[in-house]
Amino acid sequence: MQRYxxxxxxxxxxxERVLTNAELARTVDTTDEWIVSxxxxxxxxxxxxxxxxxxxxxxxxxxxxxxxxxxxxQIDLIIVATSTPENMFPATACAVQDTLGADHAGAxxxxxxxxxxxxxxxxxxxxxxxxxxxxxxxxxxxxxSRVVNWQxxxxxxxxxxxxxxxxxxASETPGGVMSSVLRxxxxxxxxxxxxxxxxxxxxxxxxxxxxxxxxxSQPLITMDGKEVYRFATRVMATVTREVVAAAGLTMDxxxxxxxxxxxxxxxxxxxxxxxxxxxxFIVNLDRYGNTSAASIPLAICEAVAEGRIRPNDNLVLxxxxxxxxxxxxxxxxxxxxxxxxVSNIHRLSRRSVYAFSGMRTAVRRxxxxxxxxxxGGPEDENSSSNGNGxxxxx
Numbered sequence: 001m002q003r004y005x006x007x008x009x010x011x012x013x014x015x016e017r018v019l020t021n022a023e024l025a026r027t028v029d030t031t032d033e034w035i036v037s038x039x040x041x042x043x044x045x046x047x048x049x050x051x052x053x054x055x056x057x058x059x060x061x062x063x064x065x066x067x068x069x070x071x072x073x074q075i076d077l078i079i080v081a082t083s084t085p086e087n088m089f090p091a092t093a094c095a096v097q098d099t100l101g102a103d104h105a106g107a108x109x110x111x112x113x114x115x116x117x118x119x120x121x122x123x124x125x126x127x128x129x130x131x132x133x134x135x136x137x138x139x140x141x142x143x144x145s146r147v148v149n150w151q152x153x154x155x156x157x158x159x160x161x162x163x164x165x166x167x168x169x170a171s172e173t174p175g176g177v178m179s180s181v182l183r184x185x186x187x188x189x190x191x192x193x194x195x196x197x198x199x200x201x202x203x204x205x206x207x208x209x210x211x212x213x214x215x216x217s218q219p220l221i222t223m224d225g226k227e228v229y230r231f232a233t234r235v236m237a238t239v240t241r242e243v244v245a246a247a248g249l250t251m252d253x254x255x256x257x258x259x260x261x262x263x264x265x266x267x268x269x270x271x272x273x274x275x276x277x278x279x280x281f282i283v284n285l286d287r288y289g290n291t292s293a294a295s296i297p298l299a300i301c302e303a304v305a306e307g308r309i310r311p312n313d314n315l316v317l318x319x320x321x322x323x324x325x326x327x328x329x330x331x332x333x334x335x336x337x338x339x340x341x342v343s344n345i346h347r348l349s350r351r352s353v354y355a356f357s358g359m360r361t362a363v364r365r366x367x368x369x370x371x372x373x374x375x376g377g378p379e380d381e382n383s384s385s386n387g388n389g390x391x392x393x394x
Contacts, residue, residue, distance in 0.1 A: 008070070041285055047146070075100070080093040114290070115319045164301055192321065236318055253314050
């Protein structure tokens with residue numbers, strides 16, 4: 001029996017701090033008029049000291065679970081698409097899994113830059129269609145403000161912070177994620193780069209826009225804006241046509257296109273090449289800027305809330321980013337929002353799981369310390385384990 005991967009829940013989270021073009025114009029050589037005319041961006045959200053990639057991801061995930069009225073214990077896998085994790089490891093997804101209390105879920109991060117959410121969604125959908133998993137939580141989460149050079153007017157005007165999440169669930173009803181196309185071209189990698197920590201010399205800034213001084217040189221985003229623009233305008237329309245054909249549809253069957261929110265001129269170019277009116281595109285970059293892997297789910301969450309997406313609408317989700325990577329998915333949105341139907345019992349159950357997860361984490365960490373003390377650790381506490389169990393070189 002054929003299985004389909006449906007989007008049954010969706011949620012978003014953005015920082016409280018709004019950074020306007022006028023504020024940026026006080027610190028870099030630009031104007032509100034120039035930014036709007038060249039990008040379409042009027043403001044973006046910037047994470048505060050207590051807001052992180054993980055905290056935004058958790059809030060978006062909880063909203064998605066609430067929307068679907070699903071317990072975190074039903075989740076089989078969590079994938080977080082991000083270019084701005086707090087650690088290379090452990091994965092942001094593992095922190096989300098622990099905080100949610102998703103006891104039965106695997107978890108990992110996925111790195112495909114701004115295309116990451118498309119990649120993650122297809123991975124989750126494929127696992128559901130194969131019969132391996134029943135419920136997958138997909139999250140795109142970024143705090144790009146922490147890796148932006150606020151003295152570089154070519155990049156600091158573009159990026160913002162936020163998170164969006166989808167809950168994918170198996171169903172025998174046709175629809176959901178119908179087709180996907182994933183592409184990459186590593187020869188274009190130098191066009192858009194965020195070096196890893198410890199990668200050697202890289203550009204850095206002395207402070208971010210919140211005025212927090214950085215004592216340690218930190219890798220920051222560099223971009224060849226013209227090259228990325230040419231690449232994006234070339235692939236957006238091409239991959240959209242390709243994924244629609246793969247779904248057995250035509251462009252006339254597509255109700256809305258949800259593009260990666262990078263630049264209004266790129267979106268306008270795609271509309272011209274596809275011969276589609278601009279109102280067939282969902283756009284919210286004027287208020288959030290480029291939130292990388294979070295941009296597509298953020299746009300969809302707002303469009304659903306505004307009533308722009310209706311049951312049985314066929315959507316194209318299309319993105320591009322560093323790698324270079326690009327991709328698209330066709331989704332049949334045949335789920336009616338059920339937030340008003342959420343059971344109070346289920347809501348209380350989820351909250352109890354969240355509350356218990358914190359106590360469970362503390363208990364488990366305490367037990368690990370006790371077990372290590374009881375069984376004895378390496379004789380030399382400065383030696384590192386090499387897999388032979390005693391912490392010493394063979």
